[in-house]
Amino acid sequence: MLTIVIPTWNNLALLKLCVASLRRHSTLPFEIALHVNEGSDGTLDWVRAEGILHSHSDRNVGICLAVNQAAALSSRPYVVYLNDDMVCCPGWDTALMARIRTLGTDAFMVSGTMIEPRATGNPCVIVRDYGSGPDDFREDALLEDLPALHKDDWYGATWPPTVVHRSWWDKVGGYSPEFSPGISSDNDFSMKMWAAGCRIFLGVGASRVYHFMSRSTGKVVRNDGRRQFLEKWGMTQSTFDRHYLRRGQPATSLVLPGPEPTARYYWDRLRGTVKRLLA
Numbered sequence: 704m705l706t707i708v709i710p711t712w713n714n715l716a717l718l719k720l721c722v723a724s725l726r727r728h729s730t731l732p733f734e735i736a737l738h739v740n741e742g743s744d745g746t747l748d749w750v751r752a753e754g755i756l757h758s759h760s761d762r763n764v765g766i767c768l769a770v771n772q773a774a775a776l777s778s779r780p781y782v783v784y785l786n787d788d789m790v791c792c793p794g795w796d797t798a799l800m801a802r803i804r805t806l807g808t809d810a811f812m813v814s815g816t817m818i819e820p821r822a823t824g825n826p827c828v829i830v831r832d833y834g835s836g837p838d839d840f841r842e843d844a845l846l847e848d849l850p851a852l853h854k855d856d857w858y859g860a861t862w863p864p865t866v867v868h869r870s871w872w873d874k875v876g877g878y879s880p881e882f883s884p885g886i887s888s889d890n891d892f893s894m895k896m897w898a899a900g901c902r903i904f905l906g907v908g909a910s911r912v913y914h915f916m917s918r919s920t921g922k923v924v925r926n927d928g929r930r931q932f933l934e935k936w937g938m939t940q941s942t943f944d945r946h947y948l949r950r951g952q953p954a955t956s957l958v959l960p961g962p963e964p965t966a967r968y969y970w971d972r973l974r975g976t977v978k979r980l981l982a
Contacts, residue, residue, distance in 0.1 A: 705733040706777040710769035711787040712740035738769035766885030767878035788917040798910035809868035811903035814860035815910035826951030854908035859950025887928025942971040
């Protein structure tokens with residue numbers, strides 16, 4: 704049923720935790736499809752020994768190409784994008800699919816809810832510290848506390864773990880390589896879904912994954928994703944998040960109605976236009 708796409712770049716210890724959690728805590732039929740960037744830390748050897756479906760590049764090709772290559776390895780009906788620094792909790796997949804079955808359409812982008820060890824001001828996550836990496840991960844405490852880690856459904860699905868139907872993945876062409884190595888590629892993918900007619904961007908509070916917040920972006924030359932998004936779509940990411948996706952707001956309905964014609968909306972659109980002209 705699920706193709707779980709995971710890009711990885713020399714993060715073997717984290718990847719092992721991620722894959723183990725999928726095998727232990729998933730209920731629905733799934734297939735893992737990895738893209739191994741480089742893999743010189745033993746990742747490539749381990750993936751081959753485990754018999755995991757994978758693509759491989761000798762160098763880091765970035766998130767966009769990695770995700771696209773991995774997704775192309777399988778044709779299962781749902782594409783799940785998961786990061787290698789995430790640990791899936793029991794019920795993560797059944798909660799997602801139960802919500803998807805209520806939608807009555809394949810035009811959706813549905814996300815699980817991250818549990819993160821540090822507060823960043825993100826209204827879409829649950830903040831609770833169970834460790835910052837494999838060495839200090841307190842999995843037993845996480846699983847014991849899980850029933851009390853409640854969050855209502857929220858608007859604005861963009862970040863992994865995300866699920867889209869295979870037909871919509873193909874319709875929008877996956878992730879955009881011009882955003883390589885990947886800054887703002889998530890936002891761009893959501894915008895491509897919106898532009899293609901999708902209006903369901905739903906975060907599922909009952910589907911939870913622990914996110915170590917281990918960043919690979921510090922190892923690469925970052926693209927100016929915000930500028931690229933503005934040039935491509937004619938508005939800033941914050942305008943799209945605030946007025947279209949309504950990110951972080953409680954999900955009171957399934958379908959997002961589009962931006963309200965408020966003074967703040969027109970001001971934010973104007974600011975984006977000025978930024979483009981002054982670039």
